[in-house]
Amino acid sequence: MKITAVGGYKAVGRNMTGVSIGEETIAIDNGIRLDTLQMYDREIEALKKWSLEDLVRMDVIPEIERLKGVTAQVISHGHLDHIGALPINKPRVPIISTHYTTEIGRRECQEGDFYSIDYNDEFEISKEISVELVEITHSIPYSSLVVLHTPEGDVVYASDFRFDNHSTIARPDYKRLRELGKGNVKVLIVESTRSQEKGKTPSEAIVREKLKDVMEFIDNGLIIATTFSTHIERIQSILTEAEKLDRTLLILGKSLLRNIELAQRFGLLDLPFNAKLLSTSKAITNSLKEIKNNRSDYFLLATGHQGEPDSVLSRLVDGTFPFKLHKGDSVLLCAGVIPTPINRATRYVLETKLRSFGVNIFDDIHVSGHAAREDHRYLLKLIKPDHIVPCHGSIDMRSAYAALAAEEGYEMNKKIHLLMNGDSIDL
Ligand SMILES: [Zn+2]
Numbered sequence: 001m002k003i004t005a006v007g008g009y010k011a012v013g014r015n016m017t018g019v020s021i022g023e024e025t026i027a028i029d030n031g032i033r034l035d036t037l038q039m040y041d042r043e044i045e046a047l048k049k050w051s052l053e054d055l056v057r058m059d060v061i062p063e064i065e066r067l068k069g070v071t072a073q074v075i076s077h078g079h080l081d082h083i084g085a086l087p088i089n090k091p092r093v094p095i096i097s098t099h100y101t102t103e104i105g106r107r108e109c110q111e112g113d114f115y116s117i118d119y120n121d122e123f124e125i126s127k128e129i130s131v132e133l134v135e136i137t138h139s140i141p142y143s144s145l146v147v148l149h150t151p152e153g154d155v156v157y158a159s160d161f162r163f164d165n166h167s168t169i170a171r172p173d174y175k176r177l178r179e180l181g182k183g184n185v186k187v188l189i190v191e192s193t194r195s196q197e198k199g200k201t202p203s204e205a206i207v208r209e210k211l212k213d214v215m216e217f218i219d220n221g222l223i224i225a226t227t228f229s230t231h232i233e234r235i236q237s238i239l240t241e242a243e244k245l246d247r248t249l250l251i252l253g254k255s256l257l258r259n260i261e262l263a264q265r266f267g268l269l270d271l272p273f274n275a276k277l278l279s280t281s282k283a284i285t286n287s288l289k290e291i292k293n294n295r296s297d298y299f300l301l302a303t304g305h306q307g308e309p310d311s312v313l314s315r316l317v318d319g320t321f322p323f324k325l326h327k328g329d330s331v332l333l334c335a336g337v338i339p340t341p342i343n344r345a346t347r348y349v350l351e352t353k354l355r356s357f358g359v360n361i362f363d364d365i366h367v368s369g370h371a372a373r374e375d376h377r378y379l380l381k382l383i384k385p386d387h388i389v390p391c392h393g394s395i396d397m398r399s400a401y402a403a404l405a406a407e408e409g410y411e412m413n414k415k416i417h418l419l420m421n422g423d424s425i426d427l
Pocket residue numbers: 077079082138159160
């Protein structure tokens with residue numbers, strides 16, 4: 001068996017890993033890294049003007065050419081750093097994922113040959129290899145751990161995940177993970193983003209309490225909340241608390257609207273009756289005119305938590321809309337900073353500009369979607385892999401994971417393998 005690190009093994013983003021057995025290769029994930037693209041272009045649409053070669057050079061997409069004989073593409077979940085390069089790389093093989101993730105895939109890449117499967121179903125890729133998706137909690141609905149059943153044993157790909165026993169939309173399938181642990185897991189390919197963080201990643205239930213606490217505290221002025229447009233459970237929590245405030249709720253930004261529509265189709269989101277969705281600049285501008293003089297009557301949910309230049313929140317602070325934030329307005333940042341230097345910089349710029357208006361900032365109404373050290377230790381105990389390949393992180397993050405695995409008795413270079421983008425290893 002050969003494992004190839006294609007993307008996500010230098011920094012967080014543009015994830016792809018190859019698993020080859022004989023002449024056959026399965027590609028897992030096909031993600032994009034948007035913050036590096038922002039160094040060149042403000043809008044994601046500008047992707048089209050660059051060649052594949054350029055996008056690989058700019059660290060925007062994984063170099064799929066590294067993999068030979070790809071027979072299937074599996075997608076673990078619908079985050080863009082796992083699915084977003086599909087329309088660029090256009091794999092001409094079956095693309096396998098959960099139903100929800102498949103809908104996101106179809107939206108991004110109309111010409112793909114998609115196969116959607118239920119959790120725990122086995123999809124036969126060939127006579128020798130089948131794929132199974134196992135339910136897990138993360139920060140987008142219908143995330144999965146990918147399991148490849150092969151003649152040499154199972155491959156488990158755990159990127160991304162956390163163990164949240166209080167999620168309102170998902171459950172970690174501990175029973176199935178334990179069963180896998182009783183079999184033969186040859187290798188675990190596992191995210192390492194928060195492997196430097198102690199303890200366990202808190203449940204989403206903590207955010208619900210934080211939101212309640214903050215929203216009860218704010219007595220007047222305009223309130224703007226921002227979060228990940230794909231984080232449906234978080235969006236539901238924000239809207240549920242906002243509904244109690246007796247304010248008009250406006251949801252602004254194309255990506256929020258698209259993801260809310262999808263979640264509603266899957267019965268995952270109850271929109272409050274007084275919520276209005278606005279996508280076009282014209283509709284947003286018209287509403288802002290009304291808000292100007294009645295600030296305390298409105299609650300906005302908007303895109304822009306990372307300070308993305310083309311988001312609604314960035315355009316509000318930049319004066320693109322005919323509207324000025326005031327002293328006494330409040331901004332709720334319901335998202336952590338995606339840990340790359342560019343995101344840290346754009347978020348810093350956003351917060352600095354917000355402060356220049358005298359806005360109250362409520363930061364860190366957030367828990368991560370990624371496993372911390374004790375979550376990782378628990379996964380190792382459940383599935384007992386023979387080999388470990390840390391992925392989804394910088395060398396610091398992956399080294400921290402390696403140190404944790406060493407504490408659990410795995411031997412460096414023999415059982416723990418640190419790869420860089422482009423490396424592969426025979427196991
Ligand atoms: Zn993710």
